[in-house]
Amino acid sequence: MATVATPMKKLLNDPAEVVKESLAGLAAAHGDLVRYDAEAQILVRAGAPAAKVGLVSGGGSGHEPMHGGFVGVGMLDAACPGEVFTSPVPEQMLAATNAVDAGKGVVHIVKNYTGDVMNFKLAAEDAEDEGIQVESVLIDDDVAVQDSLYTAGRRGVGATVLAEKIAGAAAERGDDLASVAGIARRVNERARSYGVALSSCIPPASGSPIFDLPDGEMEVGIGIHGEPGRERRPLGSAGEIAELMIEAVVSDLAPADGAAVLPFVNGMGGTPQLELYVLYGEIERRLRERGLRSERRLVGSYITSLEMAGASLTLLELDDELTALWDAPVHTPALRWGA
Amino acid sequence: MATVATPMKKLLNDPAEVVKESLAGLAAAHGDLVRYDAEAQILVRAGAPAAKVGLVSGGGSGHEPMHGGFVGVGMLDAACPGEVFTSPVPEQMLAATNAVDAGKGVVHIVKNYTGDVMNFKLAAEDAEDEGIQVESVLIDDDVAVQDSLYTAGRRGVGATVLAEKIAGAAAERGDDLASVAGIARRVNERARSYGVALSSCIPPASGSPIFDLPDGEMEVGIGIHGEPGRERRPLGSAGEIAELMIEAVVSDLAPADGAAVLPFVNGMGGTPQLELYVLYGEIERRLRERGLRSERRLVGSYITSLEMAGASLTLLELDDELTALWDAPVHTPALRWGA
């Protein structure tokens, strides 16, 4: 059995084909929700484009279920997945934009990474040349990176999932282009994230971990590309890690006293649910102690770095409209309720 | 930060408390669905016991979301989680049985492991002493183990999830004790499973992997307790692994020609979704080539071995009633549709 190029702990055929094959498998499993356009390498909501504002997102692969798992009713209309950890190309984004445009314009949800921003920029220019109105929404919620002249700015992480769900509900209820984009931006403005890694991950192309992390150590302030974080520290307890995350996001977000919040406790891919719920318990208790009301929550591995062990906290300060849109029905391969 | 006893790649406080803390976290996140009885260490469906046959399952922890994530509407009424990979004790099972009994009797879904069987047996005896009717359903779907005088019999693995969903729907629609138990047994009789590991996993108590698996090798015929499998082989491609799994389950199940089936492609915990859907694609295609119709499917990490990398295939031969019960609404922390 030598079909796998580099021997590694991976379940795949040819590393160069893993993204395409995975997209085909997703569409085979969820044909009622998504259609895979193999030529354009995009996933499109099944059925005719709904007569509404289109919602498109995309980025490198390896973050599953984001984005492909969020295509369906009440969330994304199309996703353009790039190679693992590599932003997709403008042609994919343009094809996705064309596929979902129903004359009401298309919102691009773009995570703030140099590659994603540049490629979406070129795609938006092309789309506008074709007469499609495009609103780009930049997601940059990661407080581990200061937004300064000395960085590419904050990374887009967990808030992406929340923005896609909430803006998707707004589009589904018939909001116009400006409103859908505005709601996505509001989610981004009211959300902050912070992540911690207990291990690296193994990109299929290289077949080996991006970095080594000895037992008993952790990387704090990580992104979602298996990259090292801002700093390496001795591994903390779940309580200490919860405190670290909450301090980072709350101090930056500065929510109103007694604010209603949505804590999104996300696994990076390789952290067992057993541990993730221990962390959730520590986080919800600490939020309560700070007078914040966890009125909604999301717990699970929704924006991942392949099999990286670790977790991130995204805290969204809710308002009545965001809460209502969060509760609205959603039916996608990875997120489903009310349907 | 030295609160973690053995330095390891784990997100927890005290390894001895991880199960209790995780259950409390799950209940905090899903208070609308489940209640955590800390004293008895059981999870119970929120609200008063429904006037229906009760459905109880349990087993060692480390398989999350099974079982706690399946407590709610249309599935389990209670779950009794033991320590990691250790069957719970009869007192937990008795407390769960008492909590959910509405006078219509209680079904115990028991995976076929010596410990689980013995402890549930003692619990069932106690419950009957207390005048509660108990029907025990043994799940033993793992074809990697021959059922013979020379083994403890086949292990219960993926079919457990399907039996809990389908029997849960039967109980919800008002079937009596014998019928609910009968349907669970029918699922077990019509389902077969086979699993493959690409890595071991790390039980919190020991803090180190149960076994080492060099890159480029895999364990075939594994269970769900991080144990080695029947045999070690060179790592195969996704296609080769799919073929191996299908050959194992189909040859044993011997479904009718053109039968309607439900392939359940399960991740062991540490396998990225990117890879799991590659495997799903390979499996669905091969089932089609064998003339089997994948009319329903489940893809995801639902019965895990902590962070083990690997996957299992459970194939269920559907009939109209099983399909209808599968489609019935379910609302639990881990499985939700139609609600």
Next chain:
Amino acid sequence: MHTTTIHAWMTTIAESVKDRRDYLTQLDAAIGDGDHGVNMDRGFDAVAKALAAQNGAVPPGKLLTLAGKTLVSTVGGASGPLWGTAFRRAGRSLGNAEEFDGRDLLAALRAALEGVVELGAAQPGDKTMVDALGPAIDALADSLDAGEPLERALAAASAAAEDGARATVPLQARKGRASYLGERSIGHQDPGATSAALVMAALQRAVEQES
């Protein structure tokens, strides 16, 4: 022998299981699921606490029954019901007597083994705790029949348990998790047989202390 003997026996088991906790777990990791040491430690820790809470007046048999119940309700896994049943049966065999002698002890251990076999249906040679308990009981019987003093008889029983545990190495498991490994279970010592040997060694030491 009296209630104090049982106290001494149980606390000695608790200590030696705690000492060998990681070793037992490693044995279980090789052919099981790596929790046997943790299970036994959790159980006998609870037993020691439960017994400590009793006043001296409780007869030996009742203490063993309490130990068995405590194991059932704290260990889980396969070893919980098995050891729990073993000590409950042993306790029932000693009944309400204030004292017991070597013959009583032998009868109690036989009752314990019967309970284990009833529940687990293991045959000698299946690579389980039975492979340590069985030889130990036979050795105890032989020595007592030969008129040896109890200390010597228990030393022989302990040695036989030890040998029985070691003799599980070449066996292929036919019961419990290890049986899933088929031939791969060969070449490893059975964790349950190993802790059974610890139980017998603890009994010997407890009785020695008494006299």
Next chain:
Amino acid sequence: MHTTTIHAWMTTIAESVKDRRDYLTQLDAAIGDGDHGVNMDRGFDAVAKALAAQNGAVPPGKLLTLAGKTLVSTVGGASGPLWGTAFRRAGRSLGNAEEFDGRDLLAALRAALEGVVELGAAQPGDKTMVDALGPAIDALADSLDAGEPLERALAAASAAAEDGARATVPLQARKGRASYLGERSIGHQDPGATSAALVMAALQRAVEQES
């Protein structure tokens, strides 16, 4: 120089990027996300194929434009749009001319760098490909001004790119993924600057072959 020079340049880039693929990826793994080698290889592989499909009649500028478009549509990431824009601008600068000389080449490279800076807004010293391209273009200009033959001038440019790439090691990244690492980006060579040096070395070799 003619169309054949561009063909030679692109195929030489494709070869050397393939050879150094893992090295570039390792550099990116240290301060980025470990895909740069794969990205460049995928892109220039496609460029080589696209150019091979062209008949000889296509003018050099159009070939560069095609190379740029191919990179944009196959690479993704940051380097895709950046290198794509670079070659498109270079192509536009050469226009429809059948031939081009050293001065034309210099102008084309300047246009390429401008395109990169417009899109990516990187300053010299930000630890990006700009830190290799900038010095290379300056060296080329100086040598041409000094009246040196083109081969020598391109050798100087290639060496300057090489030095520029190496000089990124002590820098703290201010653009791209590496900037997320803050001070931890110091001490590593920038992958994009490294592949930029490969591009310049390939140009030198392509022109040498010609003459």
